[in-house]
Amino acid sequence: MTENVTSKTKAEILVEALPFIRSFWQKIVVIKYGGSTMESTSEPIAGVNQSSLSSFASDIVLMRTVGMLPVVVHGGGPQIGELMKKLGKQPEFVEGLRVTDQETLDIVRMVLVGKINRDIVGAINVHDPMAVGLSGEDARLITAQIHLEELGFVGKVDKVNPTIVSQLLERGLIPVVATIGADVQGQAYNINADSAASALAVALNAEKLVYLTDVEGILTDLGDPNSLLRSATAKEIKQMVDSGIIAKGMLPKSLSALSAIEGGVRQVHILDGRVAHALLLEIFTREGLGTMISNE
Numbered sequence: 001m002t003e004n005v006t007s008k009t010k011a012e013i014l015v016e017a018l019p020f021i022r023s024f025w026q027k028i029v030v031i032k033y034g035g036s037t038m039e040s041t042s043e044p045i046a047g048v049n050q051s052s053l054s055s056f057a058s059d060i061v062l063m064r065t066v067g068m069l070p071v072v073v074h075g076g077g078p079q080i081g082e083l084m085k086k087l088g089k090q091p092e093f094v095e096g097l098r099v100t101d102q103e104t105l106d107i108v109r110m111v112l113v114g115k116i117n118r119d120i121v122g123a124i125n126v127h128d129p130m131a132v133g134l135s136g137e138d139a140r141l142i143t144a145q146i147h148l149e150e151l152g153f154v155g156k157v158d159k160v161n162p163t164i165v166s167q168l169l170e171r172g173l174i175p176v177v178a179t180i181g182a183d184v185q186g187q188a189y190n191i192n193a194d195s196a197a198s199a200l201a202v203a204l205n206a207e208k209l210v211y212l213t214d215v216e217g218i219l220t221d222l223g224d225p226n227s228l229l230r231s232a233t234a235k236e237i238k239q240m241v242d243s244g245i246i247a248k249g250m251l252p253k254s255l256s257a258l259s260a261i262e263g264g265v266r267q268v269h270i271l272d273g274r275v276a277h278a279l280l281l282e283i284f285t286r287e288g289l290g291t292m293i294s295n296e
Contacts, residue, residue, distance in 0.1 A: 017284035024283070025067040027207035028169065031060070032197035033074040033120065034213050034273065052274070056212075057123035059279040060174060064130060069169045072124075072131075072176045073200060075193030076116045080108050096252070100152040100190045108190045109135075112178040120176050131174045136181035137188060139164035142196060144181030144189040155181050155189025157196055160203035198256040202263030209260045210282065211253050212273025217291030218250060231292045234261040257293050268293040 033056065063070045077098070081091045084107055092099040100108065117133045124131035136142025141164055144155030165175045179196040182188050194211065201209040218237070221227040232240075237254055240246045246254045250270075257268040271282050271290025282288040 020284045028069045029208040030201040031210045053123045061127040073197040105153045117178040135178040142181035157199040162203040194256040198260040210269045
């Protein structure tokens with residue numbers, strides 16, 4: 001009896017997913033895979049827990065297999081902090097942003113481009129050899145400018161040239177982008193992954209932007225986990241920001257989400273990436289798991 005019920009449930013999930021698969025055929029979906037969702041390893045260079053990464057990678061490959069065009073953008077703040085401490089360098093922050101001198105920038109590039117990007121690409125390619133690793137420095141994908149002098153080599157997105165990403169998508173590949181940008185003189189900058197993902201989604205005219213984070217979504221009451229907002233319009237989110245309901249850690253994501261919606265991205269999702277297969281459940285089921293923001 002249990003096997004029959006399980007089989008029926010699986011069939012119902014597949015049937016429920018079918019219209020979503022049809023709707024998102026050949027549509028670009030940008031997924032920001034946050035460092036806070038990656039369980040760090042104890043390796044000399046901090047990486048990503050292979051079990052949780054494998055689950056994420058299989059979701060990405062399934063999305064591509066059913067005709068969607070996923071683009072992965074990743075951060076790695078916690079992993080950068082861990083390596084800095086191992087090297088005897090104390091992280092410093094101003095207004096939530098990491099102070100980045102030249103030595104710190106070298107560490108950031110080492111972790112994001114040399115370790116986490118390779119971990120994600122390798123995990124996806126285990127399932128199907130489709131992933132290609134990039135950073136914002138490649139083919140001038142992300143042109144940056146300095147954010148604040150006191151932050152050092154922390155940049156903000158000045159311009160996105162999505163040509164290299166579009167070409168990879170046309171060839172059936174999955175771009176995986178580390179959020180390091182450079183100015184026109186070639187100076188590299190560490191860029192906030194939330195804002196980089198938003199800017200890239202706009203430049204690609206993406207259907208969806210998904211933030212995988214370490215919270216369930218947007219809560220209307222931070223003290224009540226049952227106050228999860230399942231859906232909201234951009235106007236409602238802006239009102240919550242202005243009134244202070246959305247604050248602290250969720251504020252940058254919410255502002256980046258609003259920027260994406262204003263730039264033409266149809267829907268933005270914020271959900272808990274620590275939940276197994278959260279990405280599939282959010283996109284291919286009616287109820288989803290997190291918060292969906294749209295212009296309607």
